[in-house]
Amino acid sequence: MSEIKHAKPSIEEILDNGKFLVSGEIGPPKGPDIEEMKEHIELLKDKVHAMNITDNQSSVMRYPSLATALLIKEAGGEPNLQVTCRDRNRMAIEADLLFAYTRGIRSVLCLTGDSVPVGDHKDAKPVFDIESVQLINLIRTMEEGKDLGGNEMNAPVKFFKGAIVTPEAVPLEPQLIKFEKKVEAGAKWFQTQAIYDMDNFAKFMKTARDYPVKIQAGLVLLVSVGMARYMNGNVPGVFVPDDLIDEMASAEKGKAIDTGIKIMARQVKQIREEGLADGVHIMAIGKEGVVSRILEEAELDITQL
Secondary structure (H helix, E strand, O other): OOOOOOOOOOHHHHHHOOOOEEEEEEOOOOOOOOHHHHHHHHHHOOOOOEEEEOOOHHHOOOOOHHHHHHHHHHOOOOEEEEEEOOOOOHHHHHHHHHHHHHOOOOEEEEEOOOOHHHOOOOOOOOOOOOOHHHHHHHHHHHHOOEOOOOOEOOOOOOOEEEEEEOOOOOOOHHHHHHHHHHHHHOOOEEEEEEOOOHHHHHHHHHHHOOOOOEEEEEEEOOOOHHHHHHHHHHOOOOOOOHHHHHHHHOOOOOOHHHHHHHHHHHHHHHHHHOOOOOEEEEEOOOOHHHHHHHHHHOOOOHHHO
């Protein structure tokens, strides 16, 4: 099977060239109707360098991450394949990675995965044969031409290995320990979980800059003051400062999303101008159509980077 050539520079190439990496996120649908998702891909493909594809996010069964990655490539975009360890054992993951490699997919974000009880298949049997650090090691082993069983493959693979870190975790020390383990395993770049407090993020980055990896700041669009308060109360590792909650609360009726767009644009601009991170990962969660507005207000055009 012939390899699909990159329609765009890869994530690795962008970061190696010192460019500010801008990525978006595609959430596959729950069902076979993929027309809306394809519209989201079209909206984002020329606005961002790459698109993450979530892998049964929050333990909810959805259209496959790998299949969506192929759709992104067919549309001329650059996919970042998320792989979680919850649903597949090591052999199935290895097989998926071989297929991804032969189809030109080169960026993989390695995650352990959310626990089954938080999702919509509460009777499903979780696999967790390996976790995120072991997944990074699995890929590194395949890059040496072997599988995790120690068996020789007929050729090695090569992926740009990514991982996740949570700068707002309390306490932070366990996150830093896991971060270091991921770096030692071979992770080359990280995307953060949602950050809102830029001062806290700057403090985290002072430590993270001691490691030879690139880091993207993860930004989730606030669409209402209720969402901001919910995240503070229910999403571990996410903290929305009081001043941003007040700003969202002061939005005109029906225009809260406009305020959320202004907040994110301000954050994107600050991160880039102050060099806080090597890029941003924009999670608009069903509002992909506003990503262009966010980037315009942030005065950020990937074609000019």
